[in-house]
Amino acid sequence: MSEPQRRQSRIPIPPYTPPESPKPPLPVSLAHRMASRSRSHSRPPTEFVKQGKNLVLRLAGVQVPGTELPVYGLGAAVEGTLELTKPEGITSIEVKVEGTLQLQEIAEGGTDIIQLCLESAVLWSKHIEGPICPSSLSFALKLPKSYSDRKKTFSLPPTYSEHLAGVPGFTAKINYIIHIIVNNQKPTSSLVKSAFLGSSTQSLSIPFMYSPRTRPATAIPPPLMQASTNLGLKQSPQWRMFEHRMASRMPGGQDVTSRFYIPASRIFCLKQSIPFHLTFSSSAFALASLLPFLPIASLISPKNQHTKIELLRQSVVDVRSKAHAEVKTDMWRVDCIGRGTFKRAGDGPDWISFVGEISVNDNITLGGFKASGLTVKDCIVLSMTPPDPVKCPVRELRQVVPVLLTTDTHESSVLDEASVHSVPSTPSENDQRSEVGHGAT
Template sequence: MDSDHTLPTYTPSTPSPSYSTILLPGERTVEQTQRQALSSYTGSFRRITDDITLVLKDQRPGSIVPAYGRNALLEGALTIEMSFYSSKTTLIASSFTMWQSDGSSSARPPLNIPFVLVFPTTYQDGGQEYPLPPTFDSEGSPASCSYTLTVALSKPRQLLPFLTQSETLSIPLHYYPRSRPHAPILPSGLSFMSTVKSSPEEWHQVMSTMNSVPSSGIVPIQCSLFIPSVQVFALTDVIPFHLQLRGPKSSLSAFIYHVSSPTGSNSSLGIIGTAIRVYISRQVIVKVGEEKIHRKRVLGEGTLRALSSSSDIKPIFRHSSSTDGLDTLDWEGELQCNKEITTPGFSIPQLAVKDSIVLSITPPQPLTSPLLRLHHEHVIRLATDPWSDQG
């Protein structure tokens, strides 16, 4: 290169104009390439362990390994199971040898081996004896109780007699020890009002109080739930009851609030915003190590009918003849367990099943009502069979 020649001067280019997908006035789009969606799949990938469940969205249905493209969204959900550890307890484990070879080559088992086994009624735990619990496997329950009859056949192998081959046959068994109430309940069709004076011993009074907000000046309402005095009922029994609310007229008026519809067999009819329930509840308590797990479920919902005249859809205010000047509101109804309930309550150290009749009353507009919600449980016993005079 000639040294006398110098390079031309350099002038920087002007900056490139800024780019935007937004059209300016007077501009229009001539052609546009549509961008492919990040994912067009609607399936999901799921991986489950004992404690964790992971779900990933937007996956090809049936895919074994999740797949993603450029700038894809990894979207899903994570569920963590927070539960108590489980345990298994063997209540009884009885085994019997039905036949055993004497070792001779001519020994042959009989073709038919009759047997008779007595199902035990108790078991030992910690040096104490407890009744054997019934078969139990309830929906939503954290525990179950089951029994199995197993027949095991062991025989030596022909080439290696010191090794044995086994064959087992297992059959699940149900254990339902029968029980019945020690006394009958009143025949259906007899109302509480017609029997409480002539046969007061037939009824048991369950007392509770519907409290009020202290600053409201409203006197609490006394609640009496009358149930048959035997307090032990068969799973199929129709249990009559009578509900009476007692208090000054000002308290009962605050409770009634408004009237809605004619009385019927629904537990919440008759009063707007007021929910009155009488039902059978079951509590299952499972002991796992040092922890206790509690579960509750409703076994049967009661029906209520407000005692009213034919011309008035409101429950009747019954003015007391006593000197306290209190009025009353009265309902009557029946309770019965759902048909799928087959096991009464029981209690062992590892598992307790307790049944109760529950009275639940929620006042109208509970956030502003001067009355507070009532929830009262009264323990009862359930039996497999109804009372019988035949013993």
């Protein structure tokens, strides 16, 4: 089955300005969630402008070049000014900031809508502040950093859209909108008694992107040093090894051991390549018979790439029927969002070593997250799949290593809001099928 093509819209991240004070020492947490500064003396302020009937909305400092929608980060304040060209007859004005998560199951018809946030404020009321509405009104509503669905509390998830075509299938959407509601008194003939005076409502809705920023707590470590012993690599606590033994298919044959090394934190900026080391060790005869399936063959003929390192993203949706709440109804799709490239690093009598890096696709602009009934998670998959497995001297190789992607590099100067992400635990051999599965259960 061919891989599904990802339909993720490119979500820009809000701009930030380095803080003037020295960078504080990093805490021991694995990763930090960040908030961007919305104002800077060194950068001219930008604004998003939306015009409606008899009104103009100006949102301060949220227009990112090349985007059509305003963009906000973690805990940001939705600040703006409402300008009224005809304030006469207005009875009240209200502003609302709303976020929703919608999960819909195709075929079964199950739909779940979760309210993520609903912040509101009355900007002006005739009954409280007098008969004449000002021609300009300012407001500021702060976005929450988390929400609760009465069962669990989650970090406020980013703007997101995904679907799995076919039957069964699903659609998942996370949307955020600013609503401006203006109530007017209807113009009425003087012959009509005041008791029959009516009112009309005018509204202006502006979708916006919520894109919280994150960065790793540690930088990418230096590459492992080459050595003539210990399978060609000097060990380092900054790197973690994932070992797998491929059993021989030949009677009396030697097994082959793969050792896959990546930075120990397993937290990477999606703008940076992810480095890795890979070694295979066994008897000289077993390695020689395995050469046609190792990365060395793909360096000569890229089409014959049997050993692959891929970065996969799994989007999981659970729309549980109210009548059968105990029934597991997970559906998921898996997309390849990055691939590894190999270079031969060295070899010895009983080992061969490779070095390389994984580049994340340019259209990926957010990391994994978890919300009510929706989980987006990433993992690196090392695999060796021969065209004819029976002719391969060893059994297939498949290793799954969960990782976390962040929006910014460790070196980025941003404000630490002390929110923490942790990398999922490494799945067991029995769990690896479901970790990167595709379909529904």
